[in-house]
Amino acid sequence: MNSKATAESLTIKLPDGSTKELGAKSTGLDLAKAISSSLAKKSIAIEVNGDLLDLSTALNDGDEVKIVTVGDKKSYEVLRHTTSHILAAVVQKKYPNAKVGVGPATENGFFYDFRIDDYKITDEDLLEIEKEMKKFASGAYTLQREFIADVDTRLKEFRAIGENYKAELLEEHRDDNPSEYFFLDNNGGKVWSDFCRGPHLPSTKFIKSVKLTTVSGAYWRGDEAKDVMQRVYGTVWWNDEELEQHMKRKEEAEKRDHRRLARTMDLFSIHEEAGAGLIHWHSKLATVRMELEDFWKKEHRKAGYEFVVTPHIAKTELWDISGHNSFYKDNMYSLQVDDQEYILKPMNCPFHVLIFKDKKHSYRELPVRMAEMGTVYRNEASGAVHGLARVRGFTQDDAHIFCTRQQYVEEIQGVYKLVEKIYGILGLEFTVEVSTKPEKAIGDDSLWEFAEAGLKQALNELGATYDINAGDGAFYGPKIDFQLKDAIGRVWQGATIQLDFNLPERFDLTYNTADNETERPVMIHRAIFGSIERICMVLIEHFAGAFPTWLAADQVMLVPVADKHNAAAQKIADELIDNDIRAKVDTRAERMNYKIRDAQEKQIPYMLVIGDQEIENNEVSVRYRRDNKQKTMPVSEFILQIREEIKKRSLDSFLD
Ligand SMILES: [Zn+2]
Numbered sequence: 001m002n003s004k005a006t007a008e009s010l011t012i013k014l015p016d017g018s019t020k021e022l023g024a025k026s027t028g029l030d031l032a033k034a035i036s037s038s039l040a041k042k043s044i045a046i047e048v049n050g051d052l053l054d055l056s057t058a059l060n061d062g063d064e065v066k067i068v069t070v071g072d073k074k075s076y077e078v079l080r081h082t083t084s085h086i087l088a089a090v091v092q093k094k095y096p097n098a099k100v101g102v103g104p105a106t107e108n109g110f111f112y113d114f115r116i117d118d119y120k121i122t123d124e125d126l127l128e129i130e131k132e133m134k135k136f137a138s139g140a141y142t143l144q145r146e147f148i149a150d151v152d153t154r155l156k157e158f159r160a161i162g163e164n165y166k167a168e169l170l171e172e173h174r175d176d177n178p179s180e181y182f183f184l185d186n187n188g189g190k191v192w193s194d195f196c197r198g199p200h201l202p203s204t205k206f207i208k209s210v211k212l213t214t215v216s217g218a219y220w221r222g223d224e225a226k227d228v229m230q231r232v233y234g235t236v237w238w239n240d241e242e243l244e245q246h247m248k249r250k251e252e253a254e255k256r257d258h259r260r261l262a263r264t265m266d267l268f269s270i271h272e273e274a275g276a277g278l279i280h281w282h283s284k285l286a287t288v289r290m291e292l293e294d295f296w297k298k299e300h301r302k303a304g305y306e307f308v309v310t311p312h313i314a315k316t317e318l319w320d321i322s323g324h325n326s327f328y329k330d331n332m333y334s335l336q337v338d339d340q341e342y343i344l345k346p347m348n349c350p351f352h353v354l355i356f357k358d359k360k361h362s363y364r365e366l367p368v369r370m371a372e373m374g375t376v377y378r379n380e381a382s383g384a385v386h387g388l389a390r391v392r393g394f395t396q397d398d399a400h401i402f403c404t405r406q407q408y409v410e411e412i413q414g415v416y417k418l419v420e421k422i423y424g425i426l427g428l429e430f431t432v433e434v435s436t437k438p439e440k441a442i443g444d445d446s447l448w449e450f451a452e453a454g455l456k457q458a459l460n461e462l463g464a465t466y467d468i469n470a471g472d473g474a475f476y477g478p479k480i481d482f483q484l485k486d487a488i489g490r491v492w493q494g495a496t497i498q499l500d501f502n503l504p505e506r507f508d509l510t511y512n513t514a515d516n517e518t519e520r521p522v523m524i525h526r527a528i529f530g531s532i533e534r535i536c537m538v539l540i541e542h543f544a545g546a547f548p549t550w551l552a553a554d555q556v557m558l559v560p561v562a563d564k565h566n567a568a569a570q571k572i573a574d575e576l577i578d579n580d581i582r583a584k585v586d587t588r589a590e591r592m593n594y595k596i597r598d599a600q601e602k603q604i605p606y607m608l609v610i611g612d613q614e615i616e617n618n619e620v621s622v623r624y625r626r627d628n629k630q631k632t633m634p635v636s637e638f639i640l641q642i643r644e645e646i647k648k649r650s651l652d653s654f655l656d
């Protein structure tokens with residue numbers, strides 16, 4: 001590259017590979033203006049060598065700069081965080097005793113923590129505050145950063161006005177070149193300020209489509225021993241249309257919330273007296289679980305896996321060898337029995353390794369694919385447990401593959417195909433990420449190169465698209481992560497395929513090669529559901545409780561037209577049950593239409609109406625839960641059709 005940069009000029013690299021010459025002391029905004037005035041108008045921040053910074057940041061010669069404009073993925077973080085300061089400014093104006101904490105951006109919005117000793121913010125207040133925020137933002141204040149040169153003086157000033165949380169943060173960051181941001185009016189007058197390191201929008205004028213959602217209590221810095229703050233949550237978007245779409249998605253997500261459906265559909269419960277994060281599976285969801293497990297086992301058997309069952313506890317010695325007792329100790333439950341300490345397993349891997357190690361292996365016996373629905377326990381913080389999403393006890397659909405280096409690529413492809421097949425049947429879309437070597441890692445570079453190249457080769461040969469997550473692998477090996485996308489576009493963590501250089505070393509795993517030399521096998525950890533709890537949560541929300549027939553706990557509800565038809569209905573139900581169809585008869589003294597509606601609300605796929613005519617012709621009148629169409633057919637025909645639908649694990653009704 002021919003840089004013409006001198007002391008008076010800067011050469012800036014742009015994402016397309018081109019360069020731009022700018023005058024000395026130019027900022028991100030100057031760069032945007034030099035490219036085009038229309039770009040400058042919609043620019044809100046810059047990424048310099050990968051760091052997100054204010055648009056007003058001065059550039060250095062040789063910087064690689066990406067301009068972030070309104071609507072870019074990165075722009076939302078800046079919009080949301082800046083809006084949190086406006087919330088703080090308005091709250092402090094409205095409640096002069098309010099002391100400010102922190103105000104980060106969240107996934108879809110922001111929050112800000114306040115301490116107000118003499119007032120509790122209500123939901124009604126939120127509407128008022130929201131209105132005032134919009135008014136404040138329309139003042140088009142510019143944001144200006146000032147570094148704090150004299151930290152001690154500023155600390156005294158903060159403490160003098162009771163801003164002790166700000167003081168605490170400044171004290172902590174005193175050596176990080178701390179800064180404050182000022183909101184400036186048209187005349188450069190300082191309207192309000194907050195301790196922060198940014199980045200922020202250049203002006204408040206961009207903030208229009210904001211909505212405050214809730215207020216709740218939160219401990220300062222998440223520490224139960226510290227002050228209780230009032231946390232105000234909100235969401236903000238670049239325009240009203242985006243905001244409206246978000247609110248609709250949120251409403252839909254709330255309707256589908258698995259904890260809500262767990263109550264209305266009688267799926268699972270969690271009990272204080274048993275402990276947080278411990279799931280009690282009620283009959284309906286237990287049926288879904290058993291069906292998923294059967295399906296999983298069948299597919300794994302076809303893919304050449306063998307099943308094992310391992311203990312729930314093991315002596316500390318095992319976890320010392322595996323290394324878990326040092327790097328995973330805080331997450332493990334231990335039990336003392338006489339003089340011996342045991343650990344409740346947080347992972348199944350060491351047990352599978354012991355089974356592999358139990359005999360000498362020849363290259364001819366590899367790959368070994370060892371699978372187990374293994375129940376593990378991990379000590380998650382009580383504040384972090386959440387429905388089926390974050391639990392303390394769960395069952396992993398775990399498997400470990402031990403193979404040779406020559407088999408490695410093919411084994412990765414085998415797992416990928418299995419993931420594709422299983423998710424395909426469940427109707428879930430997915431995306432793929434490859435995470436590569438992190439800064440702190442074990443294993444030499446050639447091992448990492450071999451492993452990463454193998455993962456990429458496996459995916460490339462399959463024509464799979466994937467993103468690279470540089471540096472995000474585990475310290476013991478690279479991995480492939482699958483992200484699931486549900487019916488309303490939300491993304492969930494799904495399958496993982498994880499290489500491991502660590503355990504084969506620690507347990508000294510070997511096999512004999514064709515030349516009768518000993519060699520370390522390659523070890524792959526993989527889970528497809530992740531855990532049975534996680535996949536059930538995703539499926540409850542994905543199907544909004546309306547499971548496809550093969551998963552539904554009750555597949556058929558027989559509805560007798562009158563009491564006198566009960567016996568005939570029960571006879572048909574028995575025939576269905578004999579054919580492995582889960583059927584029940586609604587014999588309650590209710591009207592037929594009520595029973596049909598009730599079955600539809602419970603998301604039971606099929607309702608069979610039985611009256612005089614049906615009995616006489618040995619027929620049933622079939623309804624599917626979604627529509628009110630009714631089709632009459634012989635009992636034998638219904639059995640044939642529904643059995644086929646269940647066998648195919650179809651997502652749709654045979655009536656469609
Ligand atoms: Zn800030």
Ligand SMILES: [Zn+2]
Pocket residue numbers: 347348349399400525526
């Ligand atoms: Zn494992």
